[in-house]
Amino acid sequence: MERASKVMYSIANFFTWILVFLSIAGITFSILSIVGNVLPKDFDTSYLGIGSLVYFIVILIVGLITIAMVRRAKSNGTSKAWDVLFFVLGILGGNIFYILGGIFGIVARR
16 A cells, blocks of 8 residues: 555656646746737737736645655655645645545555
């Protein structure tokens, strides 16, 4: 079960990296929208601005913190508190791989 937990955390980490890259793209487009008419005319920028910039920055920071926590949780000799944390974060964030990794880590013998 310990190995299954690490695999689930790796899969969840992959999707978190995708989220980080998408938030970087969102930050870029928000900045370009704030600067002015840099984007093409057919690109709808009505939803981009300061609010979206702050939102994407928060998503980026949370994603990077989550990636760092997953690396710590996957190391050998970690406690079950990490598994409980990722179980709760999986429920709150809606990521099934964090939920499964948390369940497998809680059930595993250590």
